[in-house]
Amino acid sequence: MKDFIIILFLFLIAFSAFSACSQEPRAVHYGQDECESCKMIIVDNRFAAQLVTENGKAFIFDSIECMADYTAKNSETAQQSVLWVSSFVNPGTWINTEEAQFIRHDEIKSPMGLSLLAVKPAESEWKEGGDEYTWEEIIKWVDQSWEQRPN
Numbered sequence: 001m002k003d004f005i006i007i008l009f010l011f012l013i014a015f016s017a018f019s020a021c022s023q024e025p026r027a028v029h030y031g032q033d034e035c036e037s038c039k040m041i042i043v044d045n046r047f048a049a050q051l052v053t054e055n056g057k058a059f060i061f062d063s064i065e066c067m068a069d070y071t072a073k074n075s076e077t078a079q080q081s082v083l084w085v086s087s088f089v090n091p092g093t094w095i096n097t098e099e100a101q102f103i104r105h106d107e108i109k110s111p112m113g114l115s116l117l118a119v120k121p122a123e124s125e126w127k128e129g130g131d132e133y134t135w136e137e138i139i140k141w142v143d144q145s146w147e148q149r150p151n
Contacts, residue, residue: 023082025050025094026058037066040111045091047110047117054080064102065112068135068142083135085118095120097135104141105130114145 028050033042036059042048049067051059061067064085071078083097088108100118107129110116116138117130133141 021054021056023052023054023056025052025084026060028060033060035060035062035066037061037070038112044111045086046088048086049118050084050094051078051081052084053077063111063114064116064118064138065110065114065142065146068139069146072139072143087119087123088117089119089123100135102133102135102138103130104133114142116142 028042028045028048030043030045030048031041034040035042036051040062042060042062044062047063049061049064051061051067051070053059059067059070061070067083067085071083084094085097085100085102087093087095095118097118099120101121101123103117103119104115105117106115108115108117116133
């Protein structure tokens with residue numbers, strides 16, 4: 001019995017260590033969590049984004065723009081992280097930035113005003129009337145757009 005308890009204890013420690021390093025997105029507490037970049041309270045689940053480090057630490061953002069800005073300024077951290085964006089069509093469904101389609105659509109107003117949204121490739125109806133971008137293009141475009149903002 002003593003050996004069983006020791007084995008169970010070791011298994012629980014190992015399981016905790018592995019699960020703590022998950023790079024899956026974490027739950028966002030809308031109306032409570034603060035954006036890592038702009039410090040606004042995150043309220044709209046259609047635009048949320050998060051960067052999850054290799055150690056499992058999640059940085060939450062209120063918009064694609066804020067995560068793109070953070071990524072540009074913290075490229076070393078971003079390279080070792082998994083980047084997630086909320087589906088505009090199915091809020092609360094997370095899409096890896098490597099699989100997402102990014103659209104700038106003037107009819108949609110995102111929290112930081114650059115009209116960016118993310119969808120899965122199958123949700124392409126949002127392409128009509130918008131401009132499509134890759135994640136790398138989003139990072140550059142946000143950097144250029146925000147560089148031109150008046151202070």
